Amino acid sequence: MTARMSALDSAQHQLAEAVKQLGLDDGMHQMLATPRRSLEVAVPLRRDDGTMQVLHGYRVQHNLSRGPAKGGIRFHPSTDLDEVRALAMWMTWKCALIGIPYGGAKGGVAVDPRLLSRNELERVTRRYASEIMPIIGPEKDIPAPDVGTDAQTMAWMMDTYSVNSGYTVTGVVTGKPVSIGGSEGRGGATSRGVMYAAFSALREAGVDHRGATVAVQGFGKVGGLAAQFLHDAGCLVVAVSDWKGGVYSSTGLNPAALRRHLDDGADTVVGFPGTDTITNAELLELDVDVLVPAALEGVIHEGNADRVRAFFVVEGANGPTTPDADAILEANNVLVVPDVLANAGGVAVSYFEWVQDLQAYFWTEDEVNAKLKLLMESAYDQVSVLAHERSVSLRTAAQMIGVGRVAEAHRTRGLYP
Numbered sequence: 003m004t005a006r007m008s009a010l011d012s013a014q015h016q017l018a019e020a021v022k023q024l025g026l027d028d029g030m031h032q033m034l035a036t037p038r039r040s041l042e043v044a045v046p047l048r049r050d051d052g053t054m055q056v057l058h059g060y061r062v063q064h065n066l067s068r069g070p071a072k073g074g075i076r077f078h079p080s081t082d083l084d085e086v087r088a089l090a091m092w093m094t095w096k097c098a099l100i101g102i103p104y105g106g107a108k109g110g111v112a113v114d115p116r117l118l119s120r121n122e123l124e125r126v127t128r129r130y131a132s133e134i135m136p137i138i139g140p141e142k143d144i145p146a147p148d149v150g151t152d153a154q155t156m157a158w159m160m161d162t163y164s165v166n167s168g169y170t171v172t173g174v175v176t177g178k179p180v181s182i183g184g185s186e187g188r189g190g191a192t193s194r195g196v197m198y199a200a201f202s203a204l205r206e207a208g209v210d211h212r213g214a215t216v217a218v219q220g221f222g223k224v225g226g227l228a229a230q231f232l233h234d235a236g237c238l239v240v241a242v243s244d245w246k247g248g249v250y251s252s253t254g255l256n257p258a259a260l261r262r263h264l265d266d267g268a269d270t271v272v273g274f275p276g277t278d279t280i281t282n283a284e285l286l287e288l289d290v291d292v293l294v295p296a297a298l299e300g301v302i303h304e305g306n307a308d309r310v311r312a313f314f315v316v317e318g319a320n321g322p323t324t325p326d327a328d329a330i331l332e333a334n335n336v337l338v339v340p341d342v343l344a345n346a347g348g349v350a351v352s353y354f355e356w357v358q359d360l361q362a363y364f365w366t367e368d369e370v371n372a373k374l375k376l377l378m379e380s381a382y383d384q385v386s387v388l389a390h391e392r393s394v395s396l397r398t399a400a401q402m403i404g405v406g407r408v409a410e411a412h413r414t415r416g417l418y419p
């Protein structure tokens with residue numbers, strides 16, 4: 003069996019395809035393939051029992067040509083520099099695609115947050131924030147939540163940065179609690195965007211979303227609310243999963259009841275009353291209309307792509323489909339709405355949050371959601387038009403728009419010195 007493609011190999015492969023389609027030269031290709039800065043930091047942690055452990059942390063700024071860098075912070079045991087580099091590159095194309103003035107970044111700590119106490123998690127977050135402080139800031143690089151981090155993580159980062167600066171800097175992170183400068187609507191923004199992207203694709207294909215069957219991999223910040231919003235809009239969410247496995251019900255799940263079940267102390271969706279237990283692998287192969295991978299990268303690969311039976315794959319996660327799998331899905335007429343488009347709602351509302359922080363003037367949730375809907379539908383239309391014009395996939399079209407705008411920024415700024 004051949005080794006599965008890494009996230010970085012996938013990202014580089016996709017970039018090469020966009021570069022070829024756009025006819026960019028080798029020098030520009032190298033410029034776009036190479037992160038501007040990669041910072042690796044030690045994060046020493048004092049455990050609650052008094053022992054010490056040194057964790058590894060990263061922050062990569064892939065591109066800065068269109069504005070400050072922007073991207074999430076991941077706390078996950080398998081996080082490493084190459085994964086963070088791939089995720090940072092995808093952020094660059096995503097920000098350019100949706101027309102917000104940022105470059106891409108990503109960061110992370112190789113740690114399993116589920117194994118740390120709340121106090122330990124706060125110490126890791128604050129130490130990591132201090133270590134990357136020289137390269138972040140509202141005009142330089144603005145972190146946000148990702149896998150294993152949340153609004154509380156952002157609050158600790160914002161506080162650490164502010165205390166060390168000597169004054170309150172709300173704009174240094176996004177995805178903060180509303181009480182300290184967060185935006186209304188940010189918590190559900192990625193998931194709401196996934197729903198808009200899915201509905202745009204269904205509408206274009208002439209499919210009514212009401213009654214459409216949906217399976218969602220990952221019941222975290224993105225997957226949990228995507229399941230909720232899709233259910234509320236009239237879809238039949240038949241399966242969801244998390245790190246431990248999945249649950250299935252042919253008559254549909256109630257995501258709100260499932261959320262309450264977790265809030266009441268269950269550590270997994272598995273075992274939710276009235277459902278059948280399935281594996282994550284089985285969830286990806288269910289006979290549904292829409293599949294939303296919203297957990298980790300590389301889950302749809304050359305080994306299982308042929309068994310995907312959904313008509314639409316809407317990528318809530320970053321990089322869930324490898325290039326080999328893309329080719330198989332395309333051959334099987336499965337429409338993939340790519341990550342840089344489908345999950346862009348998160349960074350879109352992060353941008354709205356940063357703008358509100360800089361202006362110290364805040365918008366209502368209705369205003370935020372209306373701007374998000376417009377932005378997502380416009381991005382989908384641009385990608386779809388180019389895909390038809392050039393007879394390429396939605397992924398290649400989305401990458402072409404993002405990569406093309408970043409290349410244009412480099413050309414216009416020129417090369418220093």
Ligand code: NAD
Nearest residue numbers: 148149150192220221222223224244245297319320345348
């Ligand atoms: P999260 O930590 O809130 O949730 C992750 C979910 O995935 C959890 O339910 C977890 O149990 C599950 N999971 C973990 N390992 C798994 C495995 N091996 N198999 C199946 N499920 C597994 O993270 P999130 O913020 O929801 O991020 C999910 C994805 O969405 C990531 O790819 C992230 O980069 C992407 N994303 C997040 C945002 C955001 O705003 N949070 C924005 C854009 C994209």
